[in-house]
Amino acid sequence: MKFSVPIFDIKNLSFVVKEQTILSNISFEIFSSEYIAIIGPNGGGKTTLIRMLLGLETPTSGEVKIYGKKLTDFKEWHKIGYVPQRASHVDSSFPASVLDIVNMGRTSQRKLFSPLSKEDKELVHDAMAKMDILDLAEKMVGTLSGGQRQRVMIARALASKPEILILDEPNTGVDVASQKRFYALLSKLNKEDGITIVFITHDIGVIADDIARLFTINQKAIICNNPKQTLSCEEMSSLYGIDAHLLHNHKHEH
Numbered sequence: 001m002k003f004s005v006p007i008f009d010i011k012n013l014s015f016v017v018k019e020q021t022i023l024s025n026i027s028f029e030i031f032s033s034e035y036i037a038i039i040g041p042n043g044g045g046k047t048t049l050i051r052m053l054l055g056l057e058t059p060t061s062g063e064v065k066i067y068g069k070k071l072t073d074f075k076e077w078h079k080i081g082y083v084p085q086r087a088s089h090v091d092s093s094f095p096a097s098v099l100d101i102v103n104m105g106r107t108s109q110r111k112l113f114s115p116l117s118k119e120d121k122e123l124v125h126d127a128m129a130k131m132d133i134l135d136l137a138e139k140m141v142g143t144l145s146g147g148q149r150q151r152v153m154i155a156r157a158l159a160s161k162p163e164i165l166i167l168d169e170p171n172t173g174v175d176v177a178s179q180k181r182f183y184a185l186l187s188k189l190n191k192e193d194g195i196t197i198v199f200i201t202h203d204i205g206v207i208a209d210d211i212a213r214l215f216t217i218n219q220k221a222i223i224c225n226n227p228k229q230t231l232s233c234e235e236m237s238s239l240y241g242i243d244a245h246l247l248h249n250h251k252h253e254h
C-alpha cells in the first residue's frame, strides 16, 4: 500500500483566519481502500480540513495533492464523492423525488440538459440498490425520515462512481437503528467495492469496528494507525479534548 500514490497527500497544512489559527501544520496521506474516521471537538477544524482537501478553502500554507496532482491540475472530481454536513436537511415541500436527487449524481458530469444515457440510468439504479432505497424512488425527498434522506444523499454521491466517499457528520438527527444500518452499508461499500471512506463524526461511542485509522483533529492532527489497540491513542485524544472514556468503553463492548 505504501508504494502506491496516495489519494490525498497533504503536507504542513495550516489555516489562519483573522489572526486565529484554525489548523496548524497538518500532514497525512490517505490511501486507496482505507476507512478513516475523523473525530474532534466542536470548532476543532474538521470541516475546514475537508474543505481544504477539496479545494473549497485555500490553506494559509502547506500543500494538498490529489492522486499526485496539485489541486489546480486535478480534473477528475467525479472520483471524489462528498456529502457535506446537513446535506440531507431539506424542507418538506422541496420539489424533488428521490430519483431526481440521485440522478443529479450523473447530471453533474453531463452537458446541461442532455438526457441521461442507459449507462447513467444503470449507475443510478446501482447506487440506489446499494443504499437500499429503490422502493423510495418516486417519493418526494422532503417526506422521508432523516435516515432515509441520508441514504439518498449517499446514493447521489455513489451515482458518480466515486473512488472515495467523504462524509461530514452524516448521522446528525438520525435514530440509532438507522445509524447501525448506515454503518453496515458503509462497511460493505468499503469491503466489497473497495471505496475509500473518510468519515467525520462526533459520536465516538458508535465508531464502527471496521475503521482502520482514526484522525483526531483539534487545530493539530493526531493520527492513530491502530485505534483498536493503542491505548496511547486514547490518551492523546483526551489531551486534545476528546473524552477517552468513551473510546475505552466502546472497545470493551466488543
Ligand SMILES: Nc1ncnc2c1ncn2[C@@H]1O[C@H](COP(=O)(O)OP(=O)(O)OP(=O)(O)O)[C@@H](O)[C@H]1O
Pocket (backbone or CB within 6 Å): 017, 022, 040, 041, 042, 043, 044, 045, 046, 047, 048, 049
Ligand atoms: N472562512 C472562515 N472564516 C472565519 N472563520 C472560519 C472560516 N472557516 C472556519 N472558520 C472557523 O474555524 C473553526 C473551525 O470550524 P470547523 O467547522 O472546521 O470545525 P469542526 O471541527 O468541523 O466543528 P463542528 O464539529 O462543530 O462541525 C470555527 O471556529 C469556524 O468558525
